[in-house]
Amino acid sequence: MSNLVPVFYQLLTNMEASQSACGVILVACKNLSKESVEAIKRDFSPKETDSGETHFAYDKTKNLLGIMVEQHNLADTHFFALRVKDYLQESQLLSGSLLIASFPESSASSGQLFMRMMQEIKDLDGYGEIKIYDQRNSADAEEQTRILLVNHDEHVNEFLRIYLERKGYMVTVANDGMDGMEKYREWSPDLVITDLNLPILNGYQLMEKIKHHEASAMSKIVVLTDKRLEEDVQKSFALGAADYITKPFSPIELEARVRRLIS
């Protein structure tokens, strides 16, 4: 039963040799019986993955269930993980979180990917969280670019946090200007993405305070707002903004601008 590492290592090596894509899901489970594992295999294999074969392995010592789906990219693997999570939760077999990745999207080396995933799942807290494995996060956390998001719109914050984390940035969110300033002091981010309409301290006041902060020389400010008037653009640049983006925005363009500023 404790064959997860050798089986998956072998499968992934074969995938790498044949240059095929595959998705990997690691799940922290309760103690699964042989019957439970068989039931999971039975319930998932035929209908959920038309495009490729699915492999299951269970490590009894670590209570880890591994699922590998052939010909799945990261998006497909993520979608498949939603079903896995729901199934295990309904069957009351889930004990922790899920870690997902895909080869070669998440890492060019399948062996390294799997070993790092095994390491990361051990440190993963929470229950029922689906975490996307990111090689950049695990490799050099200290070198990661830190971004502070200050926005009153929870949809913007939620989306940008997910999107920018997927791109390998470390993201912290603040909902108002005061909170933004506090997090700026604590965290000294490399880049601040702020709105102009903020409660307590507005965007201009926040930029003014950042400007006078001792660590301000290290941080770039990007304004993301729905204000389109020339005066707002002018005032923002005068207060030290490095870029000004209006909503609705293209996330791809935003990330490209962030990357340019940081480089």
Next chain:
Amino acid sequence: METPLATAVLFLYALCAVMIVGLVVLFALKIRNSSADNKARHCQEKYRDYFVYLQAHGEEEERLKVPHGEVTQSEKQIMQKKLFELMELFTGVHRQKLIWLCEDLGLIELDRKRLKGAWKWTRVDAAYNLGMMRSKEALPDLLQLLEKSSYDPSIFIIARSIARCARDTGDLREMVLLLVRYKKNFHELIVDILSDSQIDTAPLFASFLRETSTDLVKIGLIGLLAQSQSQPGIESALYKLIESEDKDIRIKAVKLVCQDVRYLTEQRVKAFMNHKDWEIRAMMAKAVGGLGLAGYIPMLKSAVGDSSWWVRHHSAYSLTALEVEGFAALCEILREERMGNKLQMAHEVIQEELEKGKRQAAATQDVEKQLQYNQKLHLYHKSYRKTISTVAALER
């Protein structure tokens, strides 16, 4: 026989009954709202991971998948709200993928059915949703709905949806024609609605300039002015509009001409500076400074003495925009005039310009700017001395 007391008691009973019915209705509404909120919260919690999936994979090539398992109608509508909130935020591939997802969830089909519903506000709500989802298939039905609508604010919701769903300029033209039939003065709003379209509207605005309907012409002019761009081939139509009997059209046409230096021949500038409408004279005076046409300094100098305050104002400020040469012309006015509006306007603007120059020269290390300020100050002192000496001579 009924006594007044009995009537009062009856009235009180009736009042109590109405109050009870009102309270019951209020209570029912509160329960309904609270139940809808609970449903929405439950649905958001249920699909929390799914929404993370949507937001994490918005830029990959494949379509986003619909949630596994059965999604009820009410869940779909709650999901629709969240998807719309995200769609409002994005442009490009992220928005497009959410639109495809709405299609795959069957939301477009659902709203197309609701568009034919019995209740007016259901139809309007469906129109709004279809606009958000940029449904090209729904366009004929939306146009039909607009055609049948009576004049009230809902026509703008429907019109905006048509602009968002439009397949080509023909659809947009049809929508505009349906709106102008109300003969109301909301041309700017129509231009704003058209700006929601993904289609280039400049050729449509240009085509409106050749129409006989003043409403269409005004929309065309406002649209082209908003886009700050001139369209090829509009010159002849524009020159005709300058002579229009409608003052508003005349002014807007001249404003458009003044945006592009290619249209401004010497003859035309002269004609505009001597036009009977002060608005056109003022606009021309402002444009000369804005476009940096130093050749018209003598014309501006003379316009500082115009009968309209606005023409005097714009002429004087345009002269300051034409660097030292224009400023010198203003100083000449100080020397030449003894009293009157022309002298007063020139004096006010010179003072302001010198103040501004002084501030800028102090704030900057730019030698060019400091030099320019010194030159202007010298010109002013020269003309001021002469003015004083003239006054002194007259006094003597």
